[in-house]
Amino acid sequence: MSKPVLLTVDDDPGVSRAVARDLRRRYAETYRVVRAESGPQALDSLRELRLRGDDTALLLADHRMPEMTGVEFLEQAMDLFPYARRVLLTAYADTDAAIRAINVVDLDHYLLKPWNPPDEKFYPVIDSQLEAWRRTERTTPGELRVVGHRWSNRSYQVRDFLARNQVPYTWLLDTSPEAAELLKAAGDPELPLVVTADGTTLSAPTDAELAAAVGLSTSPEADFYDLVVVGGGPAGLGAAVYGASEGLRTVLIERHASGGQAGQSSRIENYLGFPDGVSGAQLADRARRQAERFGAELITTGKVTGLETRGQARVVRQADGSEIAAHAVILATGVSYRRLDAAGLDDLVGVGVYYGAAMAETPGCTDEEVYVVGGANSAGQAAVNLSRVAKRVHILVRAGGLEKSMSHYLIQQIAGIPNIEVHTRTVVVSGEGTDHLERLTLSGPEGERTVDAHWLFVFIGAEPRTEWLDGMIERDARGYVLTGPDLVADGRRPADWPVTRQPYHLETSVPGIFAAGDVRADSMKRVASAVGDGAMAVALVHRYLEQS
Structure with a gap:
């Protein structure tokens, strides 16, 4: 050579x-x-x-x-x-x-x-x-093919998983000639069918099976670490980068894909150092590669279901029964989009109704009428991205305008795009369809009306989904994790606080367990602040370890 x-x-x-x-x-x-x-x-x-x-x-x-x-x-x-x-x-x-x-x-x-x-x-x-x-692994990835029904929730989930994990694939409708040949060779499998470059077939694979097939790590290399980070959004990736770069043996556990909600954003334009903006996927991919370069382990499809203390160790339990122990834990699980309370929509999730940007579905919106629910930055960024392919994008906002919830630069950008229309004081009443979304009923200033619609993207606020912390970590009434000063009443330590010092700023009600990013009560819901939380949490982990 x-x-x-x-x-x-x-x-x-x-x-x-x-x-x-x-x-x-x-x-x-x-x-x-x-x-x-x-x-x-x-x-x-x-x-x-x-x-x-x-x-x-x-x-x-x-x-x-x-x-x-x-x-x-x-x-x-x-x-x-x-x-x-x-x-x-x-x-x-x-x-x-x-x-x-x-x-x-x-x-x-x-x-x-x-x-x-x-x-x-x-x-x-x-x-x-x-x-x-x-x-860098420089072998060119082989072609991965996914065969499925056009309106199939699981087919959408498989494509979304691959897209968000930066795995290239070819999508084939089950009615196409090439798909028919693959299905025949696989012996009439259950859809979706995934065919790897070497010809291996996966019939209706789970996320863990899919991750293993494309080379993503699904299990840790060790049983004990200095630091376990739960969640792979900006806060978790920031913690992994700073933890690993500062010599802590670090493992990050992510349930779906690196980047969290930010990773789904088509364009983040107010993040420091990117004057022309950066896509959420690109930012997440760079952060992931950076964390791995410093030696952090990144585990995909890991679902954490519990936490406990065993002496000085902090133990993370996963849904498959496995455990990972560490000196310290950072909770960076972020938030999930709230479900829209409208009749008929729950049955259409993944087949026309999507929570989040659903980047894998963008090509299907070409020359279509698309509806986006929400008035914050995530909704605005999705609308701008969809406007590049859609015939028209309708933003539905419950409030009287976007000014209170969306960044000024994004409002101006939307105003300059002719095929985006903002409907204020408008809500979705219901959705209908047989095997996919076909119609929406909307209620606005002029009363109710029904429109033909195959695409609805929902961004209506978020909730932390921290029920699995019940009985272990103190949270506020909405489920957000309380940390530092929020745990201290009138200058006194929490009643069950086992050490003489006060909780550190991002420390939860259990010493050695910290929270960073959107899951933390009263956090600033921005990418930059989440990354800052992750870095600060690592600094506090060092302080905790020095005094333990």
């Missing part, structure tokens, strides 16, 4: 030679350095490398080039070598362009000119990028 390639492209011959010189000085024994002086020339080199079967580990491109900018080059180069690390070389005046490139081409790093001395400003960056490349 030939050496992996480090490719550098810069239209300034002097700079191009200097970059190549510094790369060869340190990496020539392990890598082959290829330099080009324009984007098109570099793309030709990459195509030749691909034809020969050579691998490329790093793409380092100058931003300001006359024929093709560095960002434009990296965007096309991604199609040829998707796993190569992407670094942009830029002047200080162009840092804004470099930051925008983080979203456009999933940029891994940007370097400022000049990079001297290279031992301080150049080599540490390249070392970390090459280490990340070596750790």
